[in-house]
Amino acid sequence: MLYELKSNLPGFKTARFRDGLNIAIARRSPTPTAEDGGDRLGKTSFVRLLDFLLGSDVRLGHPLRRTEFAHAEFGLTLDLFGQPRTIGRSVENLAYAQVNGAGMRISKFRAYLGKGLFGLTEGGNEPSFRSLMAYYLRDVTAGGFVSPTETYRKQRAADAQPALAYLFALDVDLVAKVREVGETDKNLRELRRAAKDSIVGMTLGRANDLDAQIRTLQIQRDDLAREITEFHVADRYARHRAQVDELSRRIRDINDRLVLLEGGAKDIEKALSQDEESLPDRDYLRDVFEQVGIVLPDLVTRRFDEVEAFHHSIVANRRRYLEAEHARRLREISQEREDLGGLDRERAELMRLLEAGGAFETYSELQRQISVVDGRLSELMERRAIVDRWGNANRHVQLRSAELALQISSDLHDRRDHIADISRLYASFAYRLYGDRRPAALTIEAKRSGYKFVPTIGGGATKDVQGMALFCFDLCMAVTAKRAGHGPDFLVHDSHLFEHVDARQVAGALDLVADTCRKEGLQYITTIDSDRLADALRERPDLDYQLCAEMTEEREDGSLFGIRY
The missing domain is CATH 3.40.50.300 (P-loop containing nucleotide triphosphate hydrolases)
Structure with a gap:
């Protein structure tokens, strides 16, 4: 007091x-x-x-x-x-x-x-005083x-539930378990969202993509291991030379296409940078006719206006076409340059191998390549295991959430007399205010998110009724908590x-x-x-x-x- x-x-x-x-x-x-x-x-x-x-x-x-x-x-x-x-x-x-x-x-x-x-x-899972x-x-x-x-x-309901469960003398330990599962689920959702991010997702990857990369690397590793087992220097050099020649040809083709694409792009840029083509000047015609004493009829003037509008339309359409063509060429140039970079790196790697000093160097290079593949395989398999753990964790959270919902439902059933007393008390307060005009109830339901408190007073959801619903809820809470010593x-x-x-x-x-x-x-x-x-x-x-x-x-x-x- x-x-x-x-x-x-x-x-x-x-x-x-x-x-x-x-x-x-x-x-x-x-x-x-x-x-x-x-x-x-x-x-x-x-x-x-x-x-x-x-x-x-x-x-x-x-x-x-x-x-x-x-x-x-x-x-x-x-x-x-x-x-x-x-x-x-x-x-x-x-x-x-x-x-x-x-x-x-x-x-x-x-x-x-x-x-x-x-x-x-x-101690325990008690809510905070405040x-x-x-x-x-x-x-x-x-x-x-x-x-x-x-x-x-x-x-959030998860933040309100510990206090409400305590004040209405319900099981705060169950609420704490639901909250813990909810936080775990929230963290998993955030991780899944992060995995779809352009940077984090690129680092972790998706299960199907990882499986495909792992299988490809395993095949590559088997080929390298077989070459080491059946090591023949001459065959290896011949294959590398053929690959270098093919890569050089593809690089020349790309360079030729780039010259054409870049030249076309520059021509389009030059055309776009110029001022819009000047419109035909019809004023000089009017001046000529006026000098010789001829007055142009309105029909001829209107025809001039139509020609001018038509010319404007042609110029605008031409500009839109040039802009679209310029964008397409820039995309092609970007893609060609990206392909060129990849081919160039691949050719450089093969040239380095061809320039090795002999059989021992070639054999060492094969060993290095298989080590690189092994490291990449290890990384991908670890990432694949993380994805599996995420999936298992998600299934575990869903299962745990369903189990807790069942426990809460069972708990409410065991406390049905207590719940009935709470609802009866709330309804009696609303009845004092409205009589039988507005039936009222305070129900406590079992949800995956924990206890759900639903105080209602029948009729329209007007502000005065909402205020009285809150008043009855608080009074019911205060009486229930005091009776329970809470x-x-x-x-x-x-x-x-x-x-x-x-x-x-x-x-x-x-x-x-x-x-x-x-x-x-x-x-x-x-x-x-x-x-x-x-x-x-x-x-x-x-x-x-x-x-x-x-x-x-x-x-x-x-x-x-x-x-x-």
């Missing part, structure tokens, strides 16, 4: 809490101004300040990053380990916190709170109210939760949470505008609540921190 929120800031609005429903009210001016809205009075900052004192970071955009709070200190008194304790943090020293005046590093402080509020032992706390103090600036099962925008006895909501909800539903939600707090020994804290609270009280005049803090626009120092910014 929380007792008091305070600060050394002179105008800070100290908040005092009791059990049950606590409301931090923001009294708005009867005549709204252009400055109204946002967080001018500090409603959202109120929640974020509580979160700060419970170990959150001060990231970019956090109100405590303002220079006005550079020397501010804050304190929160709450129950920890069965007795009230006061924790404190200062903006000047964010890496440390205090508990009853004793300092500790923030990492140790979070572990301390995790043990005191959630019963964490820092991932759990995020469901009790949702951050609207991070997208905490977008989905009941997410505490920030686009949160969560604290308080829950905090920003006023943004009720932003799109009408007065009747706001009144119903506040009455529901006040009643639930009495029955379950919980404490609920929320911020709300004064006009919204007044509308709700007209619907529920007997609402049991306490004003824990009051912010107002009537004074310059009426905001939470006592200053306007």
